[in-house]
Amino acid sequence: MMITGQQLINGQWVQGEAGQYQAVNPATAAFIEPVMSYASKAQVHQAVAAAAEAAPLYAATSLEQRAEFLELCADEIMALGDVLPERVALETGYPKARGEGERARTVNQLRLFASSIRSGEYLNIRIDTALPDRQPLPRPDLRYTNQPIGPVVVFGASNFPLAFSVAGGDTAAALAAGCPVIVKGHNSHPGTCELVAQALHKAVQKAGLPAGVFSLIMGSGREVGSELVVAPEVKAVGFTGSLAGGMALFQLANNRPEPIPVFAEMGSVNPVVLLPEALEQNAETIATGFVGSLTLGVGQFCVNPGVAVAIHSPALDRFCAAASAALAKVPAGVMLNEGIAAAYQKGTAHLSEQAGVELVGSGEAVGDKAGFCTQAKLFKVTAEAFLANPHLQEEVFGHVSVLVSCVDEAQLLAVVRTLKGQLTGTLQATAAELATQAELISVLRQKVGRLVVNNFPTGVEVCDAMMHGGPFPAATDARFTSVGTASIARFVRPICFQNYPAELLPPELQNANPWALPRLVNGVKTSAAVEA
Amino acid sequence: MMITGQQLINGQWVQGEAGQYQAVNPATAAFIEPVMSYASKAQVHQAVAAAAEAAPLYAATSLEQRAEFLELCADEIMALGDVLPERVALETGYPKARGEGERARTVNQLRLFASSIRSGEYLNIRIDTALPDRQPLPRPDLRYTNQPIGPVVVFGASNFPLAFSVAGGDTAAALAAGCPVIVKGHNSHPGTCELVAQALHKAVQKAGLPAGVFSLIMGSGREVGSELVVAPEVKAVGFTGSLAGGMALFQLANNRPEPIPVFAEMGSVNPVVLLPEALEQNAETIATGFVGSLTLGVGQFCVNPGVAVAIHSPALDRFCAAASAALAKVPAGVMLNEGIAAAYQKGTAHLSEQAGVELVGSGEAVGDKAGFCTQAKLFKVTAEAFLANPHLQEEVFGHVSVLVSCVDEAQLLAVVRTLKGQLTGTLQATAAELATQAELISVLRQKVGRLVVNNFPTGVEVCDAMMHGGPFPAATDARFTSVGTASIARFVRPICFQNYPAELLPPELQNANPWALPRLVNGVKTSAAVEA
Incomplete structure (x- = not known):
């Protein structure tokens, strides 16, 4: 596995146009090879445009296709082999065992999310069938599901070079939800970012998905990060980091002509x-x-x-x-x-x-x-x-x-x-x-x-029941978690189909319930088909 | 039913301290009796303080208690009798039949929400039981439920004097979620607001709930409304109205020391x-x-x-x-x-x-x-x-x-x-x-x-499957609806209990599942008890 210092933009590895830098080994303060590059604003917009183009195509994939893609991502990360935890150690000062543990957490997270979307839970499907004879007014057929919110920007965290980074929780949640992802990698561990992006790039290719489904951009948070957040095609942001950094993005996103949700997890003192x-x-x-x-x-x-x-x-x-x-x-x-x-x-x-x-x-x-x-x-x-x-x-x-x-x-x-x-x-x-x-x-x-x-707060289990978030300033929106399968809900929005032709409905809303998902049908939770 | 022109603050009917006004009959442009009052900022803070005091007590009620309270609200609104649709007609220019229809919609909405919270769907319960022998690390017992976000401010809409007003969709959703509500009534139909508030006040008393669970404030949006949104005790806002009004509240809320979610539904051209x-x-x-x-x-x-x-x-x-x-x-x-x-x-x-x-x-x-x-x-x-x-x-x-x-x-x-x-x-x-x-x-x-x-957009069914919201500028957050039972999710936030003593868990998370709710237990949706 070669580390080249390049950006992954719309499926192409390209040299960043906004300067060069080197990562630093925190254990020695020495520079690490090779020389890395920063993306220019024009390159940011190439990645964003590719994500926007990929969005409807990726949104149209089935739950099974997306689940298999997440599993491919996990497989390709494992296939990187020892070079990954070694690079983590080099760039973070963490012992190699931590990198290995975090890699296990990261791939298990991808696999858990695959299994979770297969269950269809996150779609929150609701069907109220037509009541044509109701008085004083008939009720039309109404069917509710969740659809991807659109391209998501993910800011990698400094402290979790794998589990909250390129293929970490935010990325896994957004990809699971059906959203293309542009990761702004953390400059402390750019080689780690690139290796993981190589794995995801392979997974995208093997899955036959549009290249814009995943891009990796490196650069300064203030310039490249801001440019990503204000790009009109971007529809949501995931961030893990400092209060100052999170609030800067939150304010930037709220002051766009079209405000977008920023889910920023900003830490706390955990009494x-x-x-x-x-x-x-x-x-x-x-x-x-x-x-x-x-x-x-x-x-x-x-x-x-x-x-x-x-x-x-x-x-x-x-x-x-x-x-x-x-x-x-x-x-x-x-x-x-x-x-x-x-x-x-x-x-x-x-x-x-x-x-x-x-x-x-x-x-x-x-x-x-x-x-x-x-x-x-x-x-x-x-x-x-x-x-x-x-x-x-x-x-x-x-x-x-x-x-x-x-x-x-x-x-x-x-x-x-x-x-x-x-x-x-x-x-x-x-x-x-x-x-x-x-x-x-x-x-x-x-x-x-x-x-x-009678436990201690460290150790954040990745599972269905985790809540990692909380009232401000722990996070910008206490209604969402950034860890665990419930985190997928950050990146979807509901859509209701009214009086929609049965044969054109998304599979999860069709009478036959071809994916056998749990659905709330006329007030009752059931996996049974709807009687036509 | 007397209309007095007073405010309902912490269970007391009090004269507003910030001036007087009269509603206008839109069909004649004539003033309507009686003289109404505007609340002062000090009165706003009394209502907010009462809501904050009531919040933990109201949050501790059972689903059944809250459901019965919502049904009481519906009953008391009906018990107002003809005076209500008549007052709606007088203050809005709508025909009396519209007021009657909207009243039916409003009480049905309260009853639907009662039935919806009894089902426990909105709690999104997730339980991952302990795996003490797991390698390399054990998994603690983790249990996830939704709890009320805290006091909610609701801005009544001009165009739905009942269904999007004092006891309308936002209020019903927040009360269902377990949040105290302070309604800022719309000045176009203050008598209607007061009548409905009288009904809710009776329901609060009959249900034996703290008085701060519901208050009604009248006043200018710019003064009283802003004061409500920036009050530190307020944790969320529901709004239906213009783009300018919604965005003013949204920006105000985002610039608080502790930003809070504003769910503003701001209309659209509905192509x-x-x-x-x-x-x-x-x-x-x-x-x-x-x-x-x-x-x-x-x-x-x-x-x-x-x-x-x-x-x-x-x-x-x-x-x-x-x-x-x-x-x-x-x-x-x-x-x-x-x-x-x-x-x-x-x-x-x-x-x-x-x-x-x-x-x-x-x-x-x-x-x-x-x-x-x-x-x-x-x-x-x-x-x-x-x-x-x-x-x-x-x-x-x-x-x-x-x-x-x-x-x-x-x-x-x-x-x-x-x-x-x-x-x-x-x-x-x-x-x-x-x-x-x-x-x-x-x-x-x-x-x-x-x-x-092949329908037309008017006619927004209140049901499980409705989505009333959408990408900006239709709403400030496309991830939520403001109509239908899914709207309750706007006013809750998740909490996870880790290694928590069984006997102290909230009922919905207890092993025995005393309320027989659907729960995601170790990845499987079930209403069965958890084996201890």
């Missing part, structure tokens, strides 16, 4: 609430689990626990001692790129300077380690100081967390009430505590997309 | 494509049907057919002659208010002045009729002129339409391609034409939320 009885019983185990979640992948997860909340007690002191001991064994970690490492240094320094903030423990010092290495940290602050200082709620991306120490239950509730929208909220609690903390649970539930009990 | 063979066979019948749809309710429908497209032919001349004859019998119609009538006069005058536009026919002249009376009109323009002039695509609210005459099939396709997003698109076509017009149908399908064949 972990440690209740007293649980701490009393398990301070040390909880501390070890917490530090494990905090430092996994150098803390570079959207669901990294950035805030913990507890009531001051001897058990909390035990928690702090155990957390400090566990942290001391955590090696300095290589972060994804220079910018992220610098933001982490600045963010942790800023945290440490806030009134009332003290250090509980640290990981191994960076020392003379090469590359973009940083030290894990756990800070502590009083609830009083936390409540007075909104900066302490800001996410610092990486392996750092702030423990908020409260004087009593009322103050703990006040802290939880002050939290903004979150991807997740976690409770460490005994059964008795859960049974008596109805108000706390109710408040936390209003803030989050996923409510976790 | 009707008349294919040659159908015209040849049925020019006269189609013309009569078209004029009927165009002039129904003085054309004051979001789905009013504002543009027709056809190829020039002798059959089209027959259509024009028949339409002109049918129009000549259409009485001058009373419009909803002075502003709407003035906009209609201005809009039709503007149309008539555009290059190439000629009059095909008119309804009865206004003469010396009292009130806000206008004359129905059908214009004709060449496709060449239409394609050159975007003004001709702008909606003129009321009983006016523009017939676009094309020289051939290619030009007809070009006209359809140039159309913006629409609520509906209609084809009048023979079976043979439908079978051979795949490209036209594909293009039209990309533009619309509902595709109608």
Whole structure:
């Protein structure tokens, strides 16, 4: 597998016309071969035009054809072989095993989405048959299904070079929905992007689909990314990244002559609430689990626990001692790129300077380690100081967390009430505590997309039941998830056929129900045919 | 039933603090008793605070409790008796039968939504049970359901004083979803608003719900409406009205510190494509049907057919002659208010002045009729002129339409391609034409939320299969409908419970499935209990 530094535009590998750059190995800060290229605005528009041309053709494929295409994508990614996790490791500083694990997640995700669209669930099919004799007015035959929204732009994330990138969750969801995809790859791992795009390109060819179904564009977010979002042919955007980046795209999309939905997942501080009885019983185990979640992948997860909340007690002191001991064994970690490492240094320094903030423990010092290495940290602050200082709620991306120490239950509730929208909220609690903390649970539930009990927030399962999203600023629209099969709903829109000739209806709406899908027919869910 | 001119805020009827006004009878231009009041900003915030306080309590009600509440709302609206359709007639100029029909639609809608939430469909329940032995990592128990998004602001529409107003589609959907509602009533029919609010107030009391579940605020859209949309406690907005009004709210909501979804249904020109063979066979019948749809309710429908497209032919001349004859019998119609009538006069005058536009026919002249009376009109323009002039695509609210005459099939396709997003698109076509017009149908399908064949667009059935929405500018988000049971999805957001104690799960997620709802359990749709 050759990495060429080119863009994939309408099925052609072409040199970018807007300059060259090289990726950087975060473990050494050295440049990585080969020289890569940035796409020009004209090239962006070629990709967009190809996607628009492909859109109706791709929309007309059957569920089975699209499912097989997704499976081909998975097969072709696996067929890249070891070069892929090796390139991931080179470009991200993650161990090779992480790349392998993420590759498994990525191909399983594609296969799960294939199986999910075969089930037709996401079509949300509804049929109300004609009532010609109804008084005072007859009812016409009405049939509702979901159709693809049109070309989708996907912004690859820095922290998941495979699972939230070129063939990651957003791409899988959009392709599953029947939408052509243009990926704006992340510049931290362009070789990884290109390899995966090669796999998808082969899958497109093998499936006999129009070339415009998938393109890969590299370039700066501000220029190429903006150009993609304002292109009139683009009908939706998927994004995973920072609040600033997500909001810039959101505002850009809302101010187009035709506004389009931007689904931006922008991370959060994922509060972990440690209740007293649980701490009393398990301070040390909880501390070890917490530090494990905090430092996994150098803390570079959207669901990294950035805030913990507890009531001051001897058990909390035990928690702090155990957390400090566990942290001391955590090696300095290589972060994804220079910018992220610098933001982490600045963010942790800023945290440490806030009134009332003290250090509980640290990981191994960076020392003379090469590359973009940083030290894990756990800070502590009083609830009083936390409540007075909104900066302490800001996410610092990486392996750092702030423990908020409260004087009593009322103050703990006040802290939880002050939290903004979150991807997740976690409770460490005994059964008795859960049974008596109805108000706390109710408040936390209003803030989050996923409510976790006696687990930690890291580990986002790709399945039907996952919700990865949440009230703002966790995401731009809490009504959708960006992980799991329900995420397909972001990229479809309903259409209703009224009094439509039976033989011209899309297969899923035909009386015979040729794909044997579940449908709501005259108010009853059934997979049976409709009697003509 | 007394109409007092007061606001309903947190279960109290109170005088508005921001001035007084009177409704106007559009049929006579005379003021209607009694004097009404406008709410102050402080009163807006009382209503919002009450809604926020009621939100978790109302969210905790069971599906059955909410369904019964919706049915109570319907019962109480019917219990108002004749005073309601009479007041509708007085304030809107609609005949009393229209008010009665719309009341039936409104109460049937509430009852349908009650039945729909009992089915649990909208919860989209997904359960993936734990796989503790899975390698390389165990899977935790994950359970997904939809919960209410929070307090919803509903803007009543001018043209549906009942069905898209105080207890109309948006309110029914939000209440069904478990969200408290604050209605900003339309100032054209404040007495109607108050009567319906009295009914809902009684229903809230009889159901024993918190008073904040429903409030009615009257006031100017610019002041009171804006204040409602920017209130931090408000989590979503439903709106039916003009493009300018909808976009103002949309931008306001997107620029909040916490952006919230605005579902604005902003109308469209609802193109009707008349294919040659159908015209040849049925020019006269189609013309009569078209004029009927165009002039129904003085054309004051979001789905009013504002543009027709056809190829020039002798059959089209027959259509024009028949339409002109049918129009000549259409009485001058009373419009909803002075502003709407003035906009209609201005809009039709503007149309008539555009290059190439000629009059095909008119309804009865206004003469010396009292009130806000206008004359129905059908214009004709060449496709060449239409394609050159975007003004001709702008909606003129009321009983006016523009017939676009094309020289051939290619030009007809070009006209359809140039159309913006629409609520509906209609084809009048023979079976043979439908079978051979795949490209036209594909293009039209990309533009619309509902595709109608050999019917007319007016008549929006409230049912499971309705899609009332569409690509911008028909609506702000094509992924949702504002009519039919699928509209409930606008006001919910998913939440996932991870490793959650069985006994504390919401009933719909419990293993026993006490409400016997359909659920996606480990990938299979079933109403069976989950084996523990």
